[in-house]
Structures are given as C-alpha cells and as structure tokens.
C-alpha cells in the first residue's frame with residue numbers, strides 16, 4: 001500500500017466552544033465554501049460539543065462533511081450520570097469520535113486502559129475513532145517522546161483486530177504544541193507519525209517480520225494526523241510530508257476563514273498524490 005491510498009483527513013476539534021446556533025452557522029459556512037470543489041477533497045470532520053452535534057449533523061447533511069464527537073463512554077447505557085454512549089452518538093448521526101485527547105487525559109483522568117475500552121467500543125458501534133497520542137514538554141526534553149507515544153499506541157490497540165486497526169485514525173498531538181502557537185517542526189512531526197505507523201505494524205507483525213512491519217504492514221493503512229497549533233501558514237509544509245495524512249485542528253477550526261484554507265491545502269496534497277499514481 002502506498003501513502004496515496006490512505007485517507008487524508010482535516011478534522012476540527014471545537015472543544016468547549018460554540019452554541020447550537022453558532023455551531024450550525026460555522027458548519028453551514030464550511031459546507032458552502034467546499035460545495036463547489038467536491039473533487040479530490042480530503043475527509044472533512046467537524047467535532048462540535050455534544051449539544052451542537054444534532055445541528056451540525058443537519059448542516060452537513062448531503063455534503064462531503066462528516067461529524068465527530070469529542071469523547072464518549074465505552075458503555076452503551078446505564079447509571080453513569082453525565083456520560084454519552086456510542087449508541088447515542090450513532091443515533092444522532094455521528095460518524096467519528098475523538099478518543100483520548102490529551103485534555104481528557106490531563107484534566108479528566110483518562111488512562112491508556114480507558115482509551116483502549118473506548119476504542120474497542122467505538123469500533124463495535126461503527127464509529128471511526130480518532131485516537132490521540134502525544135508527549136508533554138517534560139517528556140520530550142527527557143527524550144521520552146518515542147517510547148511514550150509507542151506505549152500509548154500499543155495500549156490503545158490491545159485486543160483490536162488487524163482488520164479493525166486498518167480503519168482507524170491516529171492523531172499525533174504533542175501536548176506542548178496544543179493551543180500554544182508552537183508548532184512541531186514538520187520534519188519532526190513526520191518522523192513521529194512514521195514511528196507511530198511502524199509501531200502499529202510491529203504490534204501486528206512483530207520484530208521477526210521486520211520487512212512487513214516497515215513497509216506494507218497494518219500501519220501503512222492507518223491515517224496518521226498531526227495536531228497542535230496547525231494553521232494556514234503551517235499546513236502546506238505539513239501536507240508535503242510523506243507520513244502526515246492530515247490534521248486535527250483546534251483553534252483554527254473555529255472560523256471558516258481559518259479552517260477552509262486547511263482543507264484546500266489537503267486537497268492539493270491529494271491532487272499531487274493522484275498525479276503520481
């Protein structure tokens with residue numbers, strides 16, 4: 001499998017922003033802006049807060065835009081006050097779900113084990129998981145980036161079949177680059193995204209089958225995104241990298257004039273890839 005066959009994705013994580021009305025308005029603006037250049041578009045995923053999901057699903061109806069949630073519980077129902085289940089998400093028309101975002105790990109006590117349970121539940125309910133991994137500044141400075149990220153990836157994949165893993169999306173989001181304006185250098189982002197891919201392949205094919213683990217393995221099918229202060233001025237360089245299949249975007253996803261150029265940049269990547277096939 002070659003890079004051009006992986007899905008290119010631009011996903012907007014609105015975090016705790018946008019009321020129903022504002023969310024619908026933004027989704028409508030994005031849909032209107034890309035309506036006329038359908039061809040070779042990346043997968044565009046909008047992830048509003050739970051309360052705006054229904055409005056955004058309606059605004060995205062019959063358009064190339066998909067909708068994702070920012071979190072979910074792994075269980076389907078029960079006495080879990082304040083939680084939202086995967087069946088509730090599919091019921092409202094959601095296709096994607098962000099799992100294990102660093103803000104959830106940092107502020108809401110999410111663990112690798114919890115991420116794994118959510119990932120398996122999302123797959124079971126036909127939601128495409130966008131699994132977030134990434135190191136803190138202290139971990140980067142202590143040279144722990146690769147081991148930490150690899151651990152998060154393999155912990156998330158425990159008990160997940162090879163076939164299911166091929167359909168998931170992983171987002172590399174260094175915590176120190178989120179909302180800080182500090183983008184990870186695109187070459188370094190590419191290196192870690194590639195390392196994630198190799199980790200996935202090794203997880204299924206093992207060290208013994210190194211060739212497959214490096215090329216043509218399970219990891220070659222997985223879309224690996226970069227996230228952390230992505231904006232119009234940095235996206236082209238990221239999209240020029242071999243192993244960055246798109247972006248998970250926070251701040252720059254909150255206004256159409258900031259978000260649409262990111263979609264256009266990813267579209268250029270797809271066109272270039274197709275011209276090489």
Ligand code: PGA
Pocket residue numbers: 013173177178179180181227228229230248249250251252
């Ligand atoms: P940012 O957020 O683009 O505002 O840095 C990215 C994210 O947290 O997904």
